[in-house]
Amino acid sequence: MRELTRFDYLLTNTKALLSRQQKAFKLLVDIQKAIGFPKSDRELLDEVASLIDSSLEMAATYIYEPSEDHSGDYSLVSFRDTQVDESIDYMAFETITPAQMPAFEKYILLNSKTTENQVIDEIKKRFGFLSMIIYHVCHNDDIRLIIITGIRVIDKTVYLDLTDEDVSAIEAVVILLTSYFRKTEFIKLYEADRFKTEFISNISHEFRTPLTLVLGLLEQLKAGMDPDEEESRLESLGVVINNALRLKQLIDQLLDMSRLETDSERLMADNNSLGDLVTRVAKSFFVIAGKTGIEFNFSISGSFRDSWFDEDKLEKILTNILDNAFKYTPEKGRVEFTVSADKSRKGETRAVFVVKDTGPGIPAKEKEKIFERFYRSDGNVHKAAGGTGIGLYLVRKLAALHHGTVEVDSRPGRGSTFTVRIPVSRNAYSDSELADTNVNTICAPGSASLTRAGSSANAVPDPASTQLAGNRQQKSLDNTPESRSCILIVEDNKELNSFIAGSLSKEWTVLEAFDGEEGFTAAIQNIPDLIVTDVMMPVTDGYELCRRIKQNEKTGHIPVIMLTARADRHSTITGLDCGADDYISKPFDMLELSIKIRNHLETSARIRDRYRRELLTAPDESAIPVPQDTLMQKVIDLMKEHIANPDFHVSSLCNELYISRTQLYRKIEALTGYSPAGLLRSIRLKTAAAMFRKGHNNVAQVMYRVGFSSQSNFARHFREQFGVNPSAYISGKPVK
Numbered sequence: 001m002r003e004l005t006r007f008d009y010l011l012t013n014t015k016a017l018l019s020r021q022q023k024a025f026k027l028l029v030d031i032q033k034a035i036g037f038p039k040s041d042r043e044l045l046d047e048v049a050s051l052i053d054s055s056l057e058m059a060a061t062y063i064y065e066p067s068e069d070h071s072g073d074y075s076l077v078s079f080r081d082t083q084v085d086e087s088i089d090y091m092a093f094e095t096i097t098p099a100q101m102p103a104f105e106k107y108i109l110l111n112s113k114t115t116e117n118q119v120i121d122e123i124k125k126r127f128g129f130l131s132m133i134i135y136h137v138c139h140n141d142d143i144r145l146i147i148i149t150g151i152r153v154i155d156k157t158v159y160l161d162l163t164d165e166d167v168s169a170i171e172a173v174v175i176l177l178t179s180y181f182r183k184t185e186f187i188k189l190y191e192a193d194r195f196k197t198e199f200i201s202n203i204s205h206e207f208r209t210p211l212t213l214v215l216g217l218l219e220q221l222k223a224g225m226d227p228d229e230e231e232s233r234l235e236s237l238g239v240v241i242n243n244a245l246r247l248k249q250l251i252d253q254l255l256d257m258s259r260l261e262t263d264s265e266r267l268m269a270d271n272n273s274l275g276d277l278v279t280r281v282a283k284s285f286f287v288i289a290g291k292t293g294i295e296f297n298f299s300i301s302g303s304f305r306d307s308w309f310d311e312d313k314l315e316k317i318l319t320n321i322l323d324n325a326f327k328y329t330p331e332k333g334r335v336e337f338t339v340s341a342d343k344s345r346k347g348e349t350r351a352v353f354v355v356k357d358t359g360p361g362i363p364a365k366e367k368e369k370i371f372e373r374f375y376r377s378d379g380n381v382h383k384a385a386g387g388t389g390i391g392l393y394l395v396r397k398l399a400a401l402h403h404g405t406v407e408v409d410s411r412p413g414r415g416s417t418f419t420v421r422i423p424v425s426r427n428a429y430s431d432s433e434l435a436d437t438n439v440n441t442i443c444a445p446g447s448a449s450l451t452r453a454g455s456s457a458n459a460v461p462d463p464a465s466t467q468l469a470g471n472r473q474q475k476s477l478d479n480t481p482e483s484r485s486c487i488l489i490v491e492d493n494k495e496l497n498s499f500i501a502g503s504l505s506k507e508w509t510v511l512e513a514f515d516g517e518e519g520f521t522a523a524i525q526n527i528p529d530l531i532v533t534d535v536m537m538p539v540t541d542g543y544e545l546c547r548r549i550k551q552n553e554k555t556g557h558i559p560v561i562m563l564t565a566r567a568d569r570h571s572t573i574t575g576l577d578c579g580a581d582d583y584i585s586k587p588f589d590m591l592e593l594s595i596k597i598r599n600h601l602e603t604s605a606r607i608r609d610r611y612r613r614e615l616l617t618a619p620d621e622s623a624i625p626v627p628q629d630t631l632m633q634k635v636i637d638l639m640k641e642h643i644a645n646p647d648f649h650v651s652s653l654c655n656e657l658y659i660s661r662t663q664l665y666r667k668i669e670a671l672t673g674y675s676p677a678g679l680l681r682s683i684r685l686k687t688a689a690a691m692f693r694k695g696h697n698n699v700a701q702v703m704y705r706v707g708f709s710s711q712s713n714f715a716r717h718f719r720e721q722f723g724v725n726p727s728a729y730i731s732g733k734p735v736k
Contacts, residue, residue: 286298492515664676
């Protein structure tokens with residue numbers, strides 16, 4: 001009987017232990033779920049207190065955090081009391097002091113086996129617990145929270161007392177909370193770092209626009225000066241321009257740094273000529289060497305055929321290292337730049353770039369620090385040389401992006417040697433690290449093509465809407481076409497907009513818009529010959545504007561040049577991918593912009609000339625050329641469909657297409673060189689000539705079938721286009 005009783009007691013205790021373990025496991029699962037859903041810290045701690053009470057069957061749970069006044073006391077932040085005791089003064093729980101708690105480091109278990117003392121007795125009475133656990137939640141070596149939980153009834157016969165198993169359950173809760181605090185702290189640090197990086201990026205972009213204006217005006221002033229009479233002023237102006245260009249270089253470095261820190265910079269390796277790149281870089285430093293009195297030696301050895309690398313990033317690596325060498329090398333010193341090839345352990349071909357100088361050298365303790373962001377040596381020589389501490393940081397980051405390395409060998413007083421190793425084999429890079437090959441590229445002059453009617457062509461999608469919206473503040477063109485080409489400038493900075501417009505208005509008619517939405521409205525209304533747009537603008541940015549321009553059948557033919565403060569290759573490709581025809585980084589040279597505009601307008605003119613030639617030489621009406629443009633295909637189809645109707649005029653065409661006469665004129669003239677009436681007349685005459693060649697000898701019948709009502713008018717226009725009147729054309733039977 002005694003054995004049965006003992007067995008029953010052990011079985012009961014075992015069941016109780018298993019039940020507690022199951023409840024503890026459920027508690028952890030529930031807290032993990034609570035942590036996974038977004039909520040405030042207070043809401044999370046309220047839920048934790050409630051789960052501890054319900055899962056572990058505690059009477060109450062209290063959670064404290066350090067007081068905001070840094071007095072060393074702890075304030076109640078959350079609690080849950082499932083067994084309310086009216087004899088307890090809950091107001092006394094608002095704050096606890098270190099003196100009111102027993103001494104312990106991590107946790108303390110106060111149960112029926114604990115040796116009583118005055119502090120233990122007082123804290124039990126304070127919370128009304130007969131058995132309790134106090135646990136510190138520490139983070140970064142500081143007490144972040146204090147969890148106090150316990151029970152108010154003890155019954156040893158049914159194992160109702162807190163034990164080490166309960167402590168383990170609370171410890172697991174503490175681990176989850178500590179992990180949560182680490183995670184939230186990391187997120188806050190990440191957000192703060194992202195905010196800082198975005199701020200640097202945005203402010204750098206904002207610097208580029210006024211810098212464009214400053215450099216543009218400085219260049220205009222310089223161009224208007226007489227070198228013989230204003231030599232001293234020209235020299236002073238040259239100093240200003242050089243410092244403005246130096247500011248541009250610093251802005252570029254900040255932008256590069258911000259992209260690398262946010263991992264938005266990716267490698268775009270391509271099959272490039274390494275020899276051409278290093279020679280171009282070296283040539284620029286030969287000029288600097290001549291001005292500073294530094295001996296500069298450059299050599300290249302080894303074969304670099306079929307070299308793969310990101311040209312933009314490698315140029316930045318080499319430029320920064322060489323710039324650093326020249327900066328610290330004294331007059332009459334020496335800088336050596338050598339390029340060679342070797343093999344990595346994997347058998348990949350690597351380019352080895354070595355830059356050696358005779359500067360002051362780098363102390364051993366600073367060799368690694370010089371690659372840290374914003375690090376500057378405390379030495380007088382290094383302070384005198386100036387700099388921001390960004391260049392070498394970019395070198396290491398960009399080399400790592402290339403799967404390469406950068407090393408430095410230096411001793412004070414003996415100069416420094418920087419060695420960069422970059423793989424140049426195709427197999428060194430994954431497909432995602434190669435330059436995109438499926439983006440739109442800038443068309444070479446005269447590369448646009450025409451298709452014959454009925455042939456397939458990649459049509460521009462129909463616009464979702466052709467209604468105009470917004471405040472129309474731009475000047476409109478008269479119905480009579482201007483003799484000069486029309487350029488639309490879309491730039492939100494009014495001063496820069498005015499500067500560009502003023503510079504271009506000497507050669508072209510210029511319209512102005514100050515955001516993407518205004519720009520789109522102006523483009524629809526006026527159908528300019530070319531659009532120059534900024535990228536970063538309010539309401540609608542340049543990317544979206546370009547996309548809408550290219551997708552609208554009224555404006556899809558218009559060349560778009562994008563001006564942007566975002567000078568990285570990814571942004572350039574994004575612009576070209578949305579349909580831009582060209583891309584210029586701020587700050588830019590107005591001469592460069594003017595040349596690009598002129599080139600695109602000349603390309604459009606060549607396309608028009610070729611269209612006129614193909615139209616004149618088309619053997620019959622079925623072979624009339626059609627530009628690769630949705631609206632033009634509709635225009636020519638309508639002209640053919642109504643060719644016999646003498647009352648079908650330009651106004652009829654506008655009504656069919658829901659387009660104004662100005663829009664239609666600008667569109668047709670831009671693509672074909674004809675006015676709408678001239679194109680309709682040429683198609684009618686081309687059809688008439690084809691009918692004559694096929695044996696239709698009755699001039700009057702043919703005249704009516706192609707939409708002419710006056711025989712004299714028909715004969716005059718026919719003679720203007722073919723050089724002979726209709727009867728002579730029939731009798732002469734010209735070669736098709």
